[in-house]
Amino acid sequence: MAIITVDHLRKAYGEKVAVEDVSFSVEEGEVFGIVGRNGAGKTTTVECVAGLRTPTAGTVTVDADLKEQVGVQLQECSLPDKIRVGEALALYASFYSRPADWRALAVEAGLDLRAPFGKLSGGQRQRLSVALALVGSPRVAILDELTTGLDPQARRDTWDLVSRIRERGVTVLLVTHFMEEVERLCDRVAVISRGRVRAVDTPAGLVARAGGEQRLIFHTDDPVDGLRALPEVASVTRDGGEVTVTGTGDLLSAVAAVLPPSRTRGLRMERTTLDDAFLVLTGKEES
Numbered sequence: 321m322a323i324i325t326v327d328h329l330r331k332a333y334g335e336k337v338a339v340e341d342v343s344f345s346v347e348e349g350e351v352f353g354i355v356g357r358n359g360a361g362k363t364t365t366v367e368c369v370a371g372l373r374t375p376t377a378g379t380v381t382v383d384a385d386l387k388e389q390v391g392v393q394l395q396e397c398s399l400p401d402k403i404r405v406g407e408a409l410a411l412y413a414s415f416y417s418r419p420a421d422w423r424a425l426a427v428e429a430g431l432d433l434r435a436p437f438g439k440l441s442g443g444q445r446q447r448l449s450v451a452l453a454l455v456g457s458p459r460v461a462i463l464d465e466l467t468t469g470l471d472p473q474a475r476r477d478t479w480d481l482v483s484r485i486r487e488r489g490v491t492v493l494l495v496t497h498f499m500e501e502v503e504r505l506c507d508r509v510a511v512i513s514r515g516r517v518r519a520v521d522t523p524a525g526l527v528a529r530a531g532g533e534q535r536l537i538f539h540t541d542d543p544v545d546g547l548r549a550l551p552e553v554a555s556v557t558r559d560g561g562e563v564t565v566t567g568t569g570d571l572l573s574a575v576a577a578v579l580p581p582s583r584t585r586g587l588r589m590e591r592t593t594l595d596d597a598f599l600v601l602t603g604k605e606e607s
């Protein structure tokens with residue numbers, strides 16, 4: 321059952337249209353990603369879902385109590401430097417009627433309760449902001465660019481935290497720029513470009529939409545025209561000594577049957593990645 325339904329959402333700030341027309345629905349218990357380039361309208365969309373902004377047109381339905389059951393972590397977490405992790409969590413917990421065990425949350429997020437906010441690293445601040453979003457025991461957690469600016473280890477620690485949230489059955493709406501994050505965490509993802517949804521699919525489905533194509537690249541002195549007749553092959557191009565064969569299915573075996581690998585040099589294979597799919601779906605330019 322859908323816990324979040326966004327239907328033809330439009331949001332303008334005066335003359336500036338931030339979200340043109342966005343529709344998607346999120347099932348209970350899934351991690352749903354929203355990706356798009358800078359300024360695509362991602363934050364505005366999730367702020368409308370969180371009830372922090374009022375849509376100009378369209379509707380947002382959240383099947384949960386917004387104040388009690390939706391936890392929000394927005395792009396920057398700022399607290400007074402002197403407040404300690406434990407104090408911040410206790411303060412936020414006091415806002416809710418059924419708060420989570422905030423000490424356990426701090427342990428899970430790898431945070432020291434006595435550490436002052438001003439002394440936390442970027443990764444620790446992000447994990448604190450996630451813990452603060454979870455302190456009310458929400459059914460839905462909205463996380464906006466939670467790993468931007470983090471080093472690879474801090475990013476992985478934050479991903480682990482998100483994986484544990486999902487294991488508890490919390491529905492997660494995740495805004496991100498990182499395709500690796502999408503691949504690791506998201507069940508489905510909406511690709512937004514210029515305020516419109518370009519695709520909603522699983523990460524694998526997005527790759528398939530972008531062609532799901534393989535490329536074989538190698539050097540050979542032999543003729544390669546015969547490869548074009550193979551059903552697996554979509555195109556064959558030669559640029560100087562380098563040959564590129566694109567296609568689908570068991571492309572490598574099909575090509576090897578016609579052109580033995582011993583007649584090629586430097587053979588390598590590339591597949592469409594989620595990054596490629598993102599570029600195809602969002603086009604080359606973004607306002």
Ligand SMILES: Nc1ncnc2c1ncn2[C@@H]1O[C@H](COP(=O)(O)OP(=O)(O)OP(=O)(O)O)[C@@H](O)[C@H]1O
Nearest residue numbers: 333336337338356357358359360361362363364365
């Ligand atoms: N309060 C505001 N007033 C006017 N324009 C705004 C406001 N908030 C956002 N915008 C503009 O609306 C567009 C969409 O912004 P939004 O923050 O939703 O995009 P985003 O996809 O989250 O971008 P980013 O990845 O850079 O965070 C941008 O052009 C932005 O400059």
